[in-house]
Structures are given as C-alpha cells and as structure tokens.
Amino acid sequence: MERFKHWVAENADLSFAILLAVSVFTFFAITEPLFFTHRTGFAIMERFAVLGLVGLALTLCIIAGEIDLSIGSNAALAAVITVRFTDDWGAVNALLFALAISTTIGVIQGYFIAYLRIRAIVLTVGTLMLLRGVALFAAEEKTVMLTDFRIPDFISTKMLGYFSPASLLVIVMFILVGLFMTYTRYGREIYAIGGARKEALASGISLQRPMIIVFAISGFCAGLGGVIIGLRSGTAQALGLQYLLLAGTVAAFIGGVSILGGKGGVIGAAIGTLTVNFLNTGLVFNVTPAFMVQLYLGILLLVVIMFQTGSRVFDERQRRNQLLQDADRRRSILADKIAELRRPSG
Amino acid sequence: MTDATALADNLNVAQRIRRDYSPLVIAMVGLFLLVFVAGAIFTDDFLTWFNVKTIIRDAALVGIMAIGLTFVTLSGNFFLLSMKEIAALSIICFATLMSADWNQWGAAGADPTTYSLTMTFLVAFVATMIVATVAGALQGALIGLGGNPIVVTLGAAGLFFGIGSWWSDNLVVSYRRPHGAEWLGTGSFIGDIPNITVAFIVIAVVAELTLRYTTFGRQVYLVGANRAAGRATGHENFGMAIKCCIIASVCAAFVAVAFSGQVSSAHVNYFSSEFGSSGDMTIMVIAIVMVGGNSIMGGYGSTLRTSLGAIFISSIDNMMVLNGFNSGARVLAVGLMIVFSIIVFALVRRGSRAVE
Numbered sequence: 001m002e003r004f005k006h007w008v009a010e011n012a013d014l015s016f017a018i019l020l021a022v023s024v025f026t027f028f029a030i031t032e033p034l035f036f037t038h039r040t041g042f043a044i045m046e047r048f049a050v051l052g053l054v055g056l057a058l059t060l061c062i063i064a065g066e067i068d069l070s071i072g073s074n075a076a077l078a079a080v081i082t083v084r085f086t087d088d089w090g091a092v093n094a095l096l097f098a099l100a101i102s103t104t105i106g107v108i109q110g111y112f113i114a115y116l117r118i119r120a121i122v123l124t125v126g127t128l129m130l131l132r133g134v135a136l137f138a139a140e141e142k143t144v145m146l147t148d149f150r151i152p153d154f155i156s157t158k159m160l161g162y163f164s165p166a167s168l169l170v171i172v173m174f175i176l177v178g179l180f181m182t183y184t185r186y187g188r189e190i191y192a193i194g195g196a197r198k199e200a201l202a203s204g205i206s207l208q209r210p211m212i213i214v215f216a217i218s219g220f221c222a223g224l225g226g227v228i229i230g231l232r233s234g235t236a237q238a239l240g241l242q243y244l245l246l247a248g249t250v251a252a253f254i255g256g257v258s259i260l261g262g263k264g265g266v267i268g269a270a271i272g273t274l275t276v277n278f279l280n281t282g283l284v285f286n287v288t289p290a291f292m293v294q295l296y297l298g299i300l301l302l303v304v305i306m307f308q309t310g311s312r313v314f315d316e317r318q319r320r321n322q323l324l325q326d327a328d329r330r331r332s333i334l335a336d337k338i339a340e341l342r343r344p345s346g
Numbered sequence: 347m348t349d350a351t352a353l354a355d356n357l358n359v360a361q362r363i364r365r366d367y368s369p370l371v372i373a374m375v376g377l378f379l380l381v382f383v384a385g386a387i388f389t390d391d392f393l394t395w396f397n398v399k400t401i402i403r404d405a406a407l408v409g410i411m412a413i414g415l416t417f418v419t420l421s422g423n424f425f426l427l428s429m430k431e432i433a434a435l436s437i438i439c440f441a442t443l444m445s446a447d448w449n450q451w452g453a454a455g456a457d458p459t460t461y462s463l464t465m466t467f468l469v470a471f472v473a474t475m476i477v478a479t480v481a482g483a484l485q486g487a488l489i490g491l492g493g494n495p496i497v498v499t500l501g502a503a504g505l506f507f508g509i510g511s512w513w514s515d516n517l518v519v520s521y522r523r524p525h526g527a528e529w530l531g532t533g534s535f536i537g538d539i540p541n542i543t544v545a546f547i548v549i550a551v552v553a554e555l556t557l558r559y560t561t562f563g564r565q566v567y568l569v570g571a572n573r574a575a576g577r578a579t580g581h582e583n584f585g586m587a588i589k590c591c592i593i594a595s596v597c598a599a600f601v602a603v604a605f606s607g608q609v610s611s612a613h614v615n616y617f618s619s620e621f622g623s624s625g626d627m628t629i630m631v632i633a634i635v636m637v638g639g640n641s642i643m644g645g646y647g648s649t650l651r652t653s654l655g656a657i658f659i660s661s662i663d664n665m666m667v668l669n670g671f672n673s674g675a676r677v678l679a680v681g682l683m684i685v686f687s688i689i690v691f692a693l694v695r696r697g698s699r700a701v702e
Contacts, residue, residue, distance in 0.1 A: 067494075067497070069427075116689065116693065116696060117692070117696060118688070121424060121496050122424075123685070123688055125632055125636075126633075126636065126681065126684040126685040126688050129630075129677060129680060129681035130678065130681030130684070132629075132681065133675070133676075133677035133678030133679070133680070133681045133682075134681075136677055136678070137675060140674070141672050141674050238674070245500065246500055249497060249501075253497070259493075259494040259497060289516065291512065291614075292512060294504045295505060295507070295508020295512065298501045298503065298504025298505035298508060299501075299504075300501075301500065301501030302488070302502065305488065305493045305494075305501060306488065308493075309488070313491060
C-alpha cells in the first residue's frame with residue numbers, strides 16, 4: 001500500500017490517465033448493457049490499432065517538444081498508395097512501398113527541422129498541404145478501391161479472442177517503441193531535447209539525430225495507420241483522415257505529455273488512446289453523430305490544456321512567492337545579524 | 347543620426363532592396379515572378395479585365411481571413427488552426443438568423459420591404475459578429491494564459507465545428523432571395539467591381555494603416571518580436587492574444603457572412619476541403635500568410651504582404667485552372683510554394699542572426 005501511494009505520487013499524470021480511462025469504461029459498462037462484451041472489446045481493439053499509432057506518434061513528437069501536424073496527410077497518402085497499388089503488386093509490396101514512403105517523408109521532415117532550426121509546426125503545416133496534394137495526385141482525385149476483398153477479411157480476422165493481425169502488430173509496435181524510449185541512449189536523447197533543449201545541446205547532444213528518429217517513427221506510425229485503415233476498409237480518399245490529428249492529440253494529452261516536452265511515455269499514450277476509444281465506442285451506442293464526438297473531443301482537449309496551463313501558472317506563482325519569501329527571510333536574518341554586531345560596540 | 351537618415355533616403359530602390367533583403371529572398375521572389383509572368387504570357391485569356399476581376403474576387407474571401415490571421419502571427423502566437431471552424435460556426439449562425447421567421451420585420455406573407463431586409467441582415471450580422479468575438483476571446487484567453495496556440499485552437503476547432511453541426515443538425519440552412527446580404531455577396535456599387543473585392547481592398551488598407559500608424563499596431567510588433575521586452579514595458583501577451591484572436595475571428599466571420607450572401611445558404615462543410623476544390627480553408631489561409639513572407643515567429647511582416655500573397659496564390663490557381671489542371675496539381679503547387687518559402691525564409695534567418 002505504501003509503495004502504491006508512492007507510485008501514484010511519483011506518476012501523478014499516469015495515475016490520472018488510468019483513473020480517467022477506468023471511469024469512462026465503468027460509466028459506459030454500467031449504462032450500456034452491450035458495452036462490456038466480447039464483441040465490443042474486439043471493436044475497441046480494432047479502433048485502437050489506428051488511433052493508437054497516431055497517439056503514439058504524437059506522443060513521441062510532443063515529448064521531443066514539437067508537434068507533427070502532417071500526420072493526417074501522411075496517413076492519407078499511405079492509404080491511397082497501398083490501396084491503389086495492391087491490385088498490381090500484391091498487398092505486401094504495396095504496403096512496404098507505402099511505409100517506405102511515409103517513413104522517408106518523416107526522415108526528410110526531421111532533417112529539415114533540425115537543419116533549419118525551425119519549429120516543427122511551421123514546416124509540418126506546409127507539408128500538411130503538400131502531402132494532401134501528392135495524395136490527390138496519386139489518387140487522381142478519386143476514391144481508390146480494392147477489387148480483391150480477401151485482404152480486408154484477413155486484416156480483421158479474430159485471433160486470441162480480442163485481437164486481429166492489425167491490433168497485434170500495433171501492440172508489438174508499442175512495446176518496441178516503449179523499450180526503445182526507456183532503455184536506449186537515443187530514446188533518452190529524445191526526452192532530453194524535449195525537456196531541456198538548450199541544456200541538451202550544450203551538453204553535446206546533436207539536434208539532428210533525435211529529431212530524425214522522432215519524425216521517422218512518427219511518419220512510420222502515420223503510414224502504418226493509413227495502411228491499416230486503407231486495407232481494412234478497402235477504400236482510400238486523399239482528403240480523408242483529417243480527424244486523426246485531433247483524436248491523436250487528445251490521446252497524447254490524456255496520456256500525460258506536457259506541451260513543454262520531456263514528459264510522458266508510451267504507456268500513457270496507450271492509456272490515452274484507450275480512453276478516447278472507450279468514449280468513441282460508448283458514444284456510438286448512444287447513436288451520437290460523428291460531429292458530436294468531435295465536439296466532446298474538442299472540449300476534452302481544451303479542459304486538459306486548461307488544467308495544464310493553470311497548474312503551470314500556479315506553479316510559477318508559487319515559485320515566485322517562495323523566492324520573495326526567501327528573500328524577505330534572508331533580509332530579516334541579515335538585519336538581525338547586523339543589529340547583533342552593532343550592539344556591543346554601541 | 348540625421349545624416350544616416352538622409353543617406354538612407356538617397357538610396358534608390360534597387361540599392362534599398364539589396365540592403366534590406368538577402369539574395370535568397372530576392373532570388374525566390376524573382377523566381378515566383380518569373381513563373382507568374384511566363385504563365386501570364388502563355389495562358390490564353392489570362393490577362394483580360396474579366397479574369398483579373400475573377401482573380402481578385404477569389405482572393406478576397408481567403409485574403410480577408412488571412413489579413414485577420416496576420417495579426418495573430420505578427421503578435422507571435424503562430425496561427426489559429428480553427429479559422430475554418432470559426433467561419434463554419436459563423437455561417438450557421440448567420441444563415442439561421444436570416445432564415446428565421448420571427449426575424450422578417452414585416453407583415454407575414456407580404457413582399458419584404460427594403461427596411462425589413464436591412465433589419466434582418468443587421469440583426470443576423472451583429473449576432474454573428476458577437477458569436478465570433480466570443481469564440482475569438484475564448485481562444486485568445488487560453489493562448490494568453492500560456493496555452494500552446496496550436497493545441498488550443500485544435501481543441502477549439504473541434505468544439506466550434508461540433509457546435510455548428512449540432513446547431514444546424516448537419517443540414518444545409520438556406521434562406522430565400524431577395525435577402526439583405528445580397529449586396530455583400532454578389533452586388534456591386536462601383537461599376538462592375540464586386541463589393542467583396544472593395545471590402546477586401548478596404549480591409550487591407552485599414553489593417554495596414556492600423557499596423558503602421560497606431561499604438562496598437564506598434565504593440566503587436568513589439569509583443570511579437572520580443573515577448574520579454576514587451577512584458578518589461580507592460581505589454582503582456584494576455585491582452586494582445588485576446589485582441590488579435592478577436593480580430594482574426596471577426597475577419598473569418600465577415601468572410602462567412604459574405605460567402606453565405608453569395609450562395610444564400612449555409613452548411614458547416616462549406617469551408618472544408620471536402621467541399622471546396624482547392625484544399626482546406628484553414629491551411630489555405632495559413633499558406634497565404636506564409637507565402638506572403640511574414641515571419642511565423644512573429645514581429646516581422648505586414649498585412650500588405652498577406653494581401654499580395656493572397657492575390658499571388660489566387661492568380662496561380664486561376665492560371666492552372668485555365669490550363670486544365672485538376673485539384674490535385676493545384677493543391678500540390680500551393681503546398682510546394684509554402685514549403686519552398688518556409689525553407690528559404692528559414693535559411694535566411696539561420697544565416698542572419700543567432701537562433702535561440
């Protein structure tokens with residue numbers, strides 16, 4: 001029990017995320033009789049496959065102190081490429097080609113951000129439009145479709161009760177990235193350039209390597225998400241998948257990242273995504289239209305941001321008061337000392 | 347001091363450009379101009395009075411929004427990702443009030459009089475502006491308190507879009523002609539120049555004068571260029587963010603009203619890329635601000651650049667349409683222009699002074 005308390009105090013954000021996820025799940029499990037069933041569990045894991053990837057990618061970016069706005073476009077591009085070339089080349093080749101392209105895009109973005117020393121939002125808002133253009137070009141402004149529907153069937157076959165090949169793949173991805181972030185030097189460098197960039201650069205970490213790694217993983221995750229969506233639904237639209245950015249950001253922020261960078265982790269990303277998925281799936285049971293889900297997500301994000309900003313302002317004020325109090329105390333001690341020194345002579 | 351000023355005044359235009367701008371920027375602007383001129387010469391029907399009018403009218407809607415956004419960018423708050431959602435909320439608000447029966451200001455069944463049309467328009471317009479002001483102030487307050495502009499406006503975008511869809515049940519809200527907004531949407535007072543073009547020019551001039559010659563304008567530049575200095579001299583970002591976000595929102599709402607006046611209906615998706623052909627409105631507006639050459643980090647740029655950027659992008663778009671390109675190629679061209687100008691401006695900044 002003592003250790004548990006200690007753990008909660010240590011990981012306040014993560015405990016909050018777990019609490020939120022559990023309460024959302026419990027709420028829907030009680031109000032909706034069908035929510036806590038095997039099939040719904042499978043549906044949630046299916047959604048987790050895509051949203052989890054985006055949440056993971058955005059979590060990594062925000063840990064590094066940046067944000068990747070082009071994630072939806074990158075996913076749409078990957079989806080279009082995969083679906084379009086599956087008929088000619090076979091699913092595996094098309095998939096690998098799409099992943100290679102989206103990862104390359106990520107690497108190029110990371111390189112330019114580090115080399116030009118600009119904020120990622122500035123560049124990625126440009127690539128957001130550029131990649132939409134490329135995707136439109138690749139799809140010839142049409143909705144591309146598969147002709148062979150055995151592939152979507154394979155992607156959503158049930159395995160081990162709750163999982164499909166897609167969600168298993170994503171879980172493996174989560175574990176790999178988690179291990180990478182915690183146990184390798186490169187992962188810790190990402191935390192370093194996010195939390196304290198100046199100090200990290202001064203201590204000899206190059207900006208380029210962590211940036212490229214972060215954006216490569218982000219591009220890969222976005223591409224994989226796009227590939228899964230494209231192959232599962234059998235269609236892809238160049239202008240689709242715009243909702244991913246908002247949902248992924250909400251997931252990342254619920255998972256406990258700070259906009260200042262350097263905080264958060266893969267477990268948080270998973271829990272944040274699950275919370276968003278519970279909310280999404282539960283709202284579908286209530287026959288909530290899609291735009292209302294967006295409304296709730298927007299409110300959720302604003303509330304989280306408000307809490308974070310509020311706590312930061314509060315902390316700053318607290319620290320300033322502490323500083324002033326310290327100064328006052330020191331001054332009074334000094335005054336006492338001076339008075340003491342003067343007394344014998346006077 | 348006076349000598350130096352006199353010397354600076356004596357320089358001719360070419361020398362002054364060489365002094366103020368780096369070769370890279372000059373090269374980029376030259377390249378853009380070259381493409382533009384070549385396109386203008388080799389495209390049939392491009393340089394006709396009718397087409398020029400079309401270009402400026404197309405530029406007007408996004409241009410007005412971009413002018414509003416320029417204030418936010420100049421004050422160092424990056425950009426609002428919720429421009430199109432503010433416009434969507436405003437257009438729903440406007441059209442709902444325009445179509446409401448209680449708002450006809452005349453006898454039921456009778457032909458609407460000019461007075462009733464004007465009053466309906468005024469009520470709807472003022473209500474829309476109030477909604478936009480509240481929306482802007484909400485975002486501005488969150489940004490001013492220290493929230494990241496991108497994340498705050500991403501959340502606000504979801505919120506506004508949701509409210510707009512919920513209010514209109516995700517349906518098209520339409521109202522009958524004649525209505526009080528026709529003069530703004532399709533009318534023209536001066537010859538055959540559309541009123542929306544006139545509004546664009548007036549707003550551009552007013553914005554430029556505000557930025558150059560008023561205290562508020564100088565404060566925008568100060569807060570954007572050096573936030574610490576701004577704070578030290580008593581210009582907190584809190585008030586500035588709220589003011590700038592309100593300006594941007596009101597501009598977006600004005601565009602929404604004008605667009606609704608054109609088509610005499612409204613839907614939340616009117617500004618999304620699913621509806622328009624040349625991409626998402628928000629990104630288009632940000633593209634204009636960037637291609638115009640405003641510094642995204644704030645403190646450098648002007649609304650004049652933004653207006654020119656709007657006209658430039660609009661004419662490139664027009665040129666490509668005349669040459670038979672599809673929407674993919676057009677979005678791609680605008681995307682290339684943004685990325686290109688971002689890289690060039692970043693290279694110049696990297697070479698010119700120490701970075702953070």
